[in-house]
Every structure is written in structure tokens, then in C-alpha cells.
Amino acid sequence: MSSRHHIDDFMRGRIIGKIEEGRKxxxxxxxxxxxxxxxxxxxKSFKTTGMCSRRHGRGCVRSTTPAEDRYIVLSAKxxxxxxxxxxxxxxxxxxxKQISRKTVARRLRGGGLYARRPVLCIPxxxxxxxxxxxxxx
Numbered sequence: 001m002s003s004r005h006h007i008d009d010f011m012r013g014r015i016i017g018k019i020e021e022g023r024k025x026x027x028x029x030x031x032x033x034x035x036x037x038x039x040x041x042x043x044k045s046f047k048t049t050g051m052c053s054r055r056h057g058r059g060c061v062r063s064t065t066p067a068e069d070r071y072i073v074l075s076a077k078x079x080x081x082x083x084x085x086x087x088x089x090x091x092x093x094x095x096x097k098q099i100s101r102k103t104v105a106r107r108l109r110g111g112g113l114y115a116r117r118p119v120l121c122i123p124x125x126x127x128x129x130x131x132x133x134x135x136x137x
Contacts, residue, residue, distance in 0.1 A: 006054060007034070007038070007042075007054075009052070009054070011032070012042060012052040012053070012054075013052055015032060015039055015043075016043070016046050016052050018031070019039075019043050025039050025043060063097070063099055063103055064097070064099060068091070068095065069107045069110065070111075071091070071094070071095075072087060072104055072108065072111075073107065073108060073110075073111030073112075073113060075091070076104075076108055076111075076113055077113070083101075084101040084102075084104040084105045084108070085101045085104075087101075088100065088101050088104045091104070
């Protein structure tokens with residue numbers, strides 16, 4: 001096979017059936033145009049588990065629940081000048097769970113908040129503005 005894709009359950013059942021008939025793994029692989037290692041692995045897993053269906057991926061375990069995500073966003077909204085690390089420390093004090101500042105930043109991004117620091121600038125007074133206007137003229 002030139003491209004990688006998963007074999008559907010019907011095809012898996014057909015492959016297992018052919019092997020149970022007594023056909024060789026290499027012959028079955030050649031018939032279905034699949035690498036013999038794939039057929040061999042399928043047969044091995046069928047013998048150990050008795051099933052030929054594929055286990056789907058589980059993904060990463062989330063460190064926070066949706067309610068805790070809302071709490072993180074709410075605490076960041078209450079005090080907009082706190083850093084992600086400070087929010088993580090507040091969360092640790094409130095719930096007893098340790099989370100990273102990266103997790104806090106991801107949860108804030110999910111809530112529509114972004115951890116951006118404003119550029120530091122000197123607030124201009126009326127004299128600054130008039131002096132700049134005079135310079136332009």
C-alpha cells in the first residue's frame with residue numbers, strides 16, 4: 001500500500017476469516033495488498049483479545065475540569081494585571097491542584113483572554129502635546 005490508512009472493521013473481519021480458514025499470513029496480505037506485518041499484528045491481537053476491532057486514541061488527560069477552567073478565566077478577569085504564574089498560584093491555593101502557567105495561558109486563550117503585556121510608554125501631559133504640536137509647525 002502506498003498510503004497509510006486504517007483498515008475498517010469489515011476488512012479486518014475478512015482478513016481474520018481467511019487466516020482462520022487456514023491460509024498463510026503472507027498469502028492473505030498479498031491478496032488484500034497489505035504489508036504482511038500489518039496482517040501478522042492483526043492476527044496476534046485477535047488471538048490475545050479475541051476481537052478484531054481497533055482501539056481509538058484516548059488523547060491526553062486534562063488537568064482541569066470545565067468548572068475549573070471557568071474559575072481560572074474568572075480569577076484572571078477579576079484582576080487583569082496578574083500574570084499566568086500568579087493565577088496558577090491562586091488556583092493552587094484555592095483547589096490544591098498544581099497546574100503550569102502554560103496550562104493557565106491555554107485556558108485563558110480558550111476563554112478569549114490573551115496574556116499580552118502592554119508596551120510601556122510614558123503618559124503624555126498637555127505640555128508634551130503642545131510642544132510636539134509646536135515642533136510639527
